[in-house]
């Protein structure tokens with residue numbers, strides 16, 4: 001069972017973003033921040049073609065250099081080395097939606113207070129769908145991750161079986177989005193979570209997710 005009160009195992013115990021637990025993750029968070037900024041600049045900058053070509057060549061040198069280093073393909077590969085932390089810590093860094101060391105992650109901070117999950121997300125212009133607003137697929141991805149973490153408090157964490165999002169009004173870019181979720185129902189291996197997303201105090205979307213504990217418990221991933 002996950003010990004949700006253990007800040008070492010559970011990096012989601014506090015509203016504060018848990019600091020990186022090693023120098024490696026501190027360095028990777030810095031790398032991710034630069035790349036996250038570059039993602040935004042790639043879709044917003046209006047520099048000259050010459051400037052863009054020159055900077056792209058610079059970046060290619062950096063990418064080619066990093067590509068020569070050893071690699072771990074996926075969170076479990078990092079867990080297995082024994083040198084990078086436990087699964088909870090590594091997921092906290094690498095997760096596709098909320099990972100602090102993942103430049104693709106829009107920026108989602110989650111904390112759990114008992115059975116209630118809280119969160120703050122913020123999407124820059126690389127996540128644009130309708131003009132000026134967040135792409136609906138990213139709204140769904142944020143809910144998937146957010147409800148998925150919230151259901152851990154139920155003690156039988158599962159994978160998303162289904163996710164339904166109701167888009168009530170467009171979700172703005174570059175705005176703090178607050179999230180809240182609670183368990184609605186749990187029957188055997190199935191847990192239903194419900195949550196909402198707000199911008200400026202107004203609900204922009206609600207979601208319901210069904211999470212199913214697989215035959216082989218997810219907890220075994222953490223060991």
Ligand SMILES: CCCCCCCCCCCCCCCC(=O)SCCNC(=O)CCNC(=O)[C@H](O)C(C)(C)COP(=O)(O)OP(=O)(O)OC[C@H]1O[C@@H](n2cnc3c(N)ncnc32)[C@H](O)[C@@H]1OP(=O)(O)O
Pocket residue numbers: 002004009010011012087088091144145148149152157158159160161162188189190210212213214215218222
């Ligand atoms: C604290 C720090 C620690 C960190 C540590 C974190 C650890 C963990 C956190 C996880 C946080 C995840 C946050 C991201 C969430 C994703 O993004 S997960 C990725 C997206 N989801 C997937 O890829 C899931 C793919 N599907 C599967 O693997 C399997 O179909 C499932 C969902 C595990 C179910 O497989 P199964 O266990 O073999 O299920 P099965 O026995 O056939 O059915 C069980 C029951 O569920 C029903 N069911 C099965 N599938 C479905 C479905 N899709 N829809 C509706 N009902 C279904 C069945 O009808 C059955 O119902 P009953 O007959 O019991 O009434």
